[in-house]
Amino acid sequence: MTVTPGSIVKAEEYNSVADLANLIFGDNYSSAQVTDLNRILTHKFGWGAVNLDDQVPAEVLIEAERLQYLVNHTNVMIDHVDIADNFLVFSVPQYRTDVRRRTLVRAEDLNLVEDKINNNIIPGNTHATVDPGNASLLSPESNEYTREMPWQNRLTGEHKWSWDSYNSARYFFNGGGQLQLSLEMTGGCTAGYFNWADIVNEVGSLTFTWNNLYQSAGYQTPGLSEGKGFYHLTDRYGDGSDPDGVADDEGLLFTSAGVTQTAYGYGYGYGYGYTSTGPGMFVDNISGYASAYRVGQDCIDPVYLIQIPGAGGYGYSEAYSNYANRYFKLYGKWVDNGAAVQFKIVFDDTAFEQVTDGRLEATPRYLMPDVITENTSTFDVSPDPELSIVDNFNTSDDS
Numbered sequence: 001m002t003v004t005p006g007s008i009v010k011a012e013e014y015n016s017v018a019d020l021a022n023l024i025f026g027d028n029y030s031s032a033q034v035t036d037l038n039r040i041l042t043h044k045f046g047w048g049a050v051n052l053d054d055q056v057p058a059e060v061l062i063e064a065e066r067l068q069y070l071v072n073h074t075n076v077m078i079d080h081v082d083i084a085d086n087f088l089v090f091s092v093p094q095y096r097t098d099v100r101r102r103t104l105v106r107a108e109d110l111n112l113v114e115d116k117i118n119n120n121i122i123p124g125n126t127h128a129t130v131d132p133g134n135a136s137l138l139s140p141e142s143n144e145y146t147r148e149m150p151w152q153n154r155l156t157g158e159h160k161w162s163w164d165s166y167n168s169a170r171y172f173f174n175g176g177g178q179l180q181l182s183l184e185m186t187g188g189c190t191a192g193y194f195n196w197a198d199i200v201n202e203v204g205s206l207t208f209t210w211n212n213l214y215q216s217a218g219y220q221t222p223g224l225s226e227g228k229g230f231y232h233l234t235d236r237y238g239d240g241s242d243p244d245g246v247a248d249d250e251g252l253l254f255t256s257a258g259v260t261q262t263a264y265g266y267g268y269g270y271g272y273g274y275t276s277t278g279p280g281m282f283v284d285n286i287s288g289y290a291s292a293y294r295v296g297q298d299c300i301d302p303v304y305l306i307q308i309p310g311a312g313g314y315g316y317s318e319a320y321s322n323y324a325n326r327y328f329k330l331y332g333k334w335v336d337n338g339a340a341v342q343f344k345i346v347f348d349d350t351a352f353e354q355v356t357d358g359r360l361e362a363t364p365r366y367l368m369p370d371v372i373t374e375n376t377s378t379f380d381v382s383p384d385p386e387l388s389i390v391d392n393f394n395t396s397d398d399s
Contacts, residue, residue: 009110011056014066017114018054024117024127025073025379026051027167034166034338040231044128044210047379048171049073062110070113072377077121080175080372080379082129085120088112128210130176130369137180139365140387147393150357152192155347155398158390159364164383166338173210173230175381178367179341181206181330188358192349195259196356199328203256206330207367208341213253213330221257228253228332230341237331237344253343256328326352342390360393 022028027046032039052069056062075087121127145157161179163169182205185197203223204216211229215222228251236242238250331344345362364387372379391397 009062009067009107011058011060011062013107013110014062015054015056017070017110017117018052018056018066020114020117021070021073022051022054024077024121025049025377027171030167032167032170034334040211043170043231044125044174046167046170047175047381048167049378049380067109067113069376070110072375074113074116074121076372076374076377076379077127078116079374080130080134080369081121081126082131082176083120083126088116125211128174128176130367134370134372135176135367136370137365137367138384139363142389143365143387144361144363145389145392146362147360147398148358149394150190150355151349151399152353152355153350153399155345155360155393156391156395157345157362157393158342159362160335160340160342160388160390161364161366161385162336162340162388163385164339168381168383169230169339169341169385171381172369172385175369175379176367177369177381177385179208179343179385180365180367181208181343181345182363182365183328183345184361184363186359186361188356190355190357192352192354192356193358195326195354196328196347196349196360197358198259199256199326200360203328206254208253208332208343215254219257223254223256223328225254226252233332233334233341235333235335237333239329239331239344239346241344251331251333251344252329253332254330258325258327344391362393 019028023045025047026049028051029042029046032043036043052073053066056066071088078085078087145159147155147157163172183200183203185193185200188194188197202219202221204218207214207216209229210231212227213225213229215225234250236244236250238246238248238252240247326349329346329348331346333342333344334340335342343364347360349356366385366387368384369379369381371382
């Protein structure tokens with residue numbers, strides 16, 4: 001509601017802009033439930049601060065104290081989100097940053113606040129971003145879970161991030177909070193290891209936000225994100241493990257690239273090998289075989305219990321295309337009435353049953369937006385989420 005320049009702001013005009021500030025800084029949807037329909041359209045708004053009074057009676061004059069609070073809120077918004085912008089100053093006289101108490105508010109000043117929120121904070125969902133300089137990447141204690149025993153059929157791992165309520169989870173994601181997952185495989189010797197290592201070590205880090213899941217750069221071949229974030233989750237993984245037993249991929253978030261032959265390979269004859277298309281490495285795919293020069297430390301083949309030289313052995317590799325349809329998958333769902341997000345990692349090798357040794361490591365982390373205070377206005381989406389490991393790759397369903 002733009003106010004005519006030169007006029008004194010009326011209560012209903014102030015209320016309109018205060019409501020707009022509450023949409024971002026406070027919460028206009030505090031009664032939200034995770035089961036609400038189309039929640040991505042409305043629940044994405046709100047950082048959880050106490051709402052400004054946007055029900056000022058018509059007979060009340062709008063004075064400087066109310067405007068100053070609006071400006072403080074807006075300046076925190078500008079500082080927090082990922083935009084290059086300057087703090088607000090009052091319109092008249094130029095460069096005035098505050099106003100005397102009991103002074104009536106000019107239309108120009110209120111319009112400045114409304115324009116900044118409507119044209120800089122809301123468009124492009126900027127309100128759900130965070131300036132990289134105003135957030136910290138954190139790792140909870142005991143945040144890794146690993147598998148070191150050889151396996152050949154299927155591995156699953158699960159971890160959960162919890163808040164004290166669904167709204168607290170909303171504020172975390174709405175304020176630009178992120179959940180991250182890194183995967184790594186090391187130290188193996190078997191054919192299964194080199195095929196899975198080619199897949200896993202290309203995944204890098206996965207970042208889960210309010211509306212998407214992103215794969216970090218540095219891969220030879222990208223995986224496939226389903227474009228789902230926090231507000232797309234349901235209470236089902238859809239991998240067949242839910243109570244209904246249906247495998248419809250409802251909660252599928254990400255599927256890795258298959259074996260790409262560009263990072264890891266294995267060889268028979270003189271031992272397993274490491275292949276690369278990088279400088280100093282030679283790959284020959286004629287007739288489906290690859291020459292592989294092995295580098296790295298000596299290790300023990302867990303099948304034949306023989307030592308494999310750490311370097312200098314050439315060997316033949318099976319056709320990698322046989323394994324190109326082997327994938328790592330990540331699923332997600334909400335639990336605890338939306339107060340928690342649970343992820344499931346799936347490695348399915350039942351079609352090939354190759355023995356896989358080495359160390360598989362999953363490392364969850366989170367990006368926590370920092371607290372920002374401007375006079376009487378504070379951005380704070382605490383508490384931090386709490387991590388718990390639900391399935392550590394070493395349970396009865398892993399083999």
